Amino acid sequence: MKDKSGFIPGGGVTSPGGFLAGVTSAGINHHKEGSPDLGMLVSEVTGTAAAVFTGNLVKAAPVVVSQRRVQGGKAAAVVVNSGCANACTGERGLRDAGEMAELAARHAGVSPADVLVASTGIIGEWLPMERIRAAVPQIALSAEGGHELARAIMTTDTVPKEVAVRADEGNFVIGGTAKGSGMIHPDMATLLCFLTTDAVVDVEFLRSALREAVDTSFNMVTIDGDTSTNDMVLIIANGFSGGETIVSGSRQAEVFRQALNEVCIYLARVIARDGEGATKLIEVNVNGATSLTDARLVARTIANSPLFKAAVHGSDPNWGRVIAAAGRSGVELSPDRLDLYIGSICLVKKGLQASFNRQEVVGLLDGDEVSVSLNLNLGNASATAWGCDLSEEYVTINSEYTT
Amino acid sequence: MKDKSGFIPGGGVTSPGGFLAGVTSAGINHHKEGSPDLGMLVSEVTGTAAAVFTGNLVKAAPVVVSQRRVQGGKAAAVVVNSGCANACTGERGLRDAGEMAELAARHAGVSPADVLVASTGIIGEWLPMERIRAAVPQIALSAEGGHELARAIMTTDTVPKEVAVRADEGNFVIGGTAKGSGMIHPDMATLLCFLTTDAVVDVEFLRSALREAVDTSFNMVTIDGDTSTNDMVLIIANGFSGGETIVSGSRQAEVFRQALNEVCIYLARVIARDGEGATKLIEVNVNGATSLTDARLVARTIANSPLFKAAVHGSDPNWGRVIAAAGRSGVELSPDRLDLYIGSICLVKKGLQASFNRQEVVGLLDGDEVSVSLNLNLGNASATAWGCDLSEEYVTINSEYTT
Numbered sequence: 001m002k003d004k005s006g007f008i009p010g011g012g013v014t015s016p017g018g019f020l021a022g023v024t025s026a027g028i029n030h031h032k033e034g035s036p037d038l039g040m041l042v043s044e045v046t047g048t049a050a051a052v053f054t055g056n057l058v059k060a061a062p063v064v065v066s067q068r069r070v071q072g073g074k075a076a077a078v079v080v081n082s083g084c085a086n087a088c089t090g091e092r093g094l095r096d097a098g099e100m101a102e103l104a105a106r107h108a109g110v111s112p113a114d115v116l117v118a119s120t121g122i123i124g125e126w127l128p129m130e131r132i133r134a135a136v137p138q139i140a141l142s143a144e145g146g147h148e149l150a151r152a153i154m155t156t157d158t159v160p161k162e163v164a165v166r167a168d169e170g171n172f173v174i175g176g177t178a179k180g181s182g183m184i185h186p187d188m189a190t191l192l193c194f195l196t197t198d199a200v201v202d203v204e205f206l207r208s209a210l211r212e213a214v215d216t217s218f219n220m221v222t223i224d225g226d227t228s229t230n231d232m233v234l235i236i237a238n239g240f241s242g243g244e245t246i247v248s249g250s251r252q253a254e255v256f257r258q259a260l261n262e263v264c265i266y267l268a269r270v271i272a273r274d275g276e277g278a279t280k281l282i283e284v285n286v287n288g289a290t291s292l293t294d295a296r297l298v299a300r301t302i303a304n305s306p307l308f309k310a311a312v313h314g315s316d317p318n319w320g321r322v323i324a325a326a327g328r329s330g331v332e333l334s335p336d337r338l339d340l341y342i343g344s345i346c347l348v349k350k351g352l353q354a355s356f357n358r359q360e361v362v363g364l365l366d367g368d369e370v371s372v373s374l375n376l377n378l379g380n381a382s383a384t385a386w387g388c389d390l391s392e393e394y395v396t397i398n399s400e401y402t403t
Numbered sequence: 404m405k406d407k408s409g410f411i412p413g414g415g416v417t418s419p420g421g422f423l424a425g426v427t428s429a430g431i432n433h434h435k436e437g438s439p440d441l442g443m444l445v446s447e448v449t450g451t452a453a454a455v456f457t458g459n460l461v462k463a464a465p466v467v468v469s470q471r472r473v474q475g476g477k478a479a480a481v482v483v484n485s486g487c488a489n490a491c492t493g494e495r496g497l498r499d500a501g502e503m504a505e506l507a508a509r510h511a512g513v514s515p516a517d518v519l520v521a522s523t524g525i526i527g528e529w530l531p532m533e534r535i536r537a538a539v540p541q542i543a544l545s546a547e548g549g550h551e552l553a554r555a556i557m558t559t560d561t562v563p564k565e566v567a568v569r570a571d572e573g574n575f576v577i578g579g580t581a582k583g584s585g586m587i588h589p590d591m592a593t594l595l596c597f598l599t600t601d602a603v604v605d606v607e608f609l610r611s612a613l614r615e616a617v618d619t620s621f622n623m624v625t626i627d628g629d630t631s632t633n634d635m636v637l638i639i640a641n642g643f644s645g646g647e648t649i650v651s652g653s654r655q656a657e658v659f660r661q662a663l664n665e666v667c668i669y670l671a672r673v674i675a676r677d678g679e680g681a682t683k684l685i686e687v688n689v690n691g692a693t694s695l696t697d698a699r700l701v702a703r704t705i706a707n708s709p710l711f712k713a714a715v716h717g718s719d720p721n722w723g724r725v726i727a728a729a730g731r732s733g734v735e736l737s738p739d740r741l742d743l744y745i746g747s748i749c750l751v752k753k754g755l756q757a758s759f760n761r762q763e764v765v766g767l768l769d770g771d772e773v774s775v776s777l778n779l780n781l782g783n784a785s786a787t788a789w790g791c792d793l794s795e796e797y798v799t800i801n802s803e804y805t806t
């Protein structure tokens with residue numbers, strides 16, 4: 001008898017049945033000398049696959065290659081490196097990404113057409129292909145390899161990011177791992193995220209479920225407003241759990257959708273909390289908007305305001321910065337209808353300062369998770385965005401990255 | 404015989420004929436105890452006037468009041484305070500702004516309808532009207548008062564910002580003063596800026612000239628992407644120099660337009676250089692764009708990228724961040740056509756890294772003025788944006804503002 005639904009303790013990308021992962025140190029990432037910087041995720045059988053990629057017009061070579069390959073709706077593996085983005089590298093970069101996929105295909109014993117490729121790191125440098133040629137065959141794949149993979153894809157991340165959820169009374173599992181930290185902003189796929197499931201999923205439904213999950217999770221995370229050239233969210237469904245194919249409109253489709261959202265929102269929150277230099281997770285809830293689009297735009301604009309983020313860093317109840325960010329979001333709103341809360345304390349009622357205990361608010365802002373709620377009082381749509389505080393450390397990290 | 408055209412050494416907002424200014428300390432700004440925080444600028448005669456205000460939907464009371472009054476196309480004075488924004492203050496805020504203008508009108512002996520009002524500082528607090536009632540009559544107006552006014556409007560600014568230019572063979576003068584520092588971003592009027600001229604200017608032409616000058620100067624400055632509730636750029640033309648009225652299409656119109664642009668670009672650059680925590684001025688030139696709109700958007704997106712700003716702070720030649728910012732700007736571009744320069748050194752040619760001396764580039768980035776040029780190689784339009792580096796100090800300043 002299978003376990004009940006819920007988060008799997010210590011779960012990750014190899015928790016669903018039939019997935020293997022492994023890593024090696026190829027000397028690509030000079031920031032983590034000797035640590036693994038090259039990894040693979042492999043499904044024992046080719047599965048259905050869907051992906052969302054960066055909205056940046058400058059797309060890294062691995063994005064171009066993977067985008068083309070995933071169009072067929074199937075994949076068996078992904079090979080990924082940290083340390084070099086293989087972006088702005090022209091024809092040679094495309095050839096290198098293709099060869100990297102081929103090396104991985106040979107090592108995993110699958111068709112090169114079913115292997116996707118991902119990279120993260122410095123823009124403008126070529127992949128050290130000789131090292132990669134020597135390193136790929138060293139990757140030892142195992143069903144416990146997900147945790148190593150979560151570490152191998154880290155750049156300025158301080159913690160590995162992974163999760164797995166058992167759903168539908170235990171009938172299937174969805175796992176995932178992601179890297180985040182800097183250059184993270186809506187309107188892109190987001191960072192790197194690899195999702196796996198042993199459910200049997202129709203590819204059309206998989207695509208729409210992934211798009212929806214990305215829109216409510218990763219696209220609602222903002223670290224600094226910069227969108228990377230390399231962002232990619234990938235899901236492979238290998239059908240190992242057996243059972244009926246999940247198609248749009250079925251009862252299981254709703255269960256799958258919810259579980260996928262849960263996995264993605266979990267990873268999105270971990271990414272926000274681990275933003276470069278972050279000391280606090282900020283959750284921005286916007287209610288009472290006229291449309292979902294409006295709610296999302298206001299929430300993201302607030303979560304991305306450097307002045308607000310710096311105020312949270314200093315536990316400064318400077319609520320005017322939240323109102324000012326909402327006002328410049330481009331969304332039509334009525335200043336005299338705005339209600340603003342930090343946690344459950346009302347700071348602004350109908351656009352005017354409410355009477356509140358300043359020290360209590362400072363106490364809430366001192367926590368490692370700060371929740372802000374803004375009610376526009378115009379309609380019924382709501383959305384949540386996640387971000388982090390802006391610290392001196394963010395600047396230090398980013399003024400020393402390539403050097 | 405009048406002096407030749409050009410910058411007036413030590414010039415400011417009272418350099419044009421017929422303008423007086425003065426300040427006093429009203430105890431409004433707790434960050435500059437005892438220093439002047441209330442000032443007035445007065446023309447000896449009512450002049451034609453034009454203004455541009457914040458695009459933020461949450462508009463401070465003084466913005467609402469001034470916007471209404473300047474519609475008539477004339478003004479004789481402006482009263483301004485730092486320390487309290489009088490924003491999100493409802494009906495009472497509007498009454499206070501109105502009374503502040505009335506106090507100033509009485510003191511200057513002009514009609515209240517001809518007095519505009521401006522504020523900058525903390526959002527959500529009411530103006531200390533008793534102090535302001537006592538303080539306004541203390542303001543001593545003089546033709547040398549411009550320098551004091553430039554200081555009185557400062558908040559986190561570290562230097563006063565003022566300039567004056569003599570134009571048209573000395574026939575008229577344009578002066579200006581501004582405050583900037585934080586919450587500065589395109590799509591708003593910008594910060595506070597008061598411009599004066601003794602030229603005789605038709606109000607329709609004055610409005611279009613001001614709009615154009617703001618678009619090429621203040622709207623191309625970005626400090627942190629936040630747009631204030633209080634931004635205002637005001638010009639008063641009092642006609643003291645005599646001569647013909649400058650109307651659209653005349654030879655003098657072109658001369659006036661150029662001089663006004665020169666004044667505004669000067670102030671915009673000083674504002675960028677004095678951004679909160681800034682140690683360097685960044686100038687971003689975008690060439691070869693299909694339209695002016697595109698060129699401006701790309702230039703501003705680059706100038707506002709936190710990752711790029713942090714890289715400049717650390718003198719890190721991480722050019723991929725410039726390309727990535729251009730790619731996410733929303734402008735259609737061809738990555739394989741991009742040429743990128745720091746100073747006169749080419750870092751990227753047709754989208755690929757050029758061969759350059761890294762130490763030479765670091766040397767340029769170490770300077771206190773960094774110039775970046777990106778050629779899209781698509782058309783003939785170009786634009787320039789200004790910004791500053793992102794330093795640890797920005798965060799420190801903004802995490803401690805209200806406290």
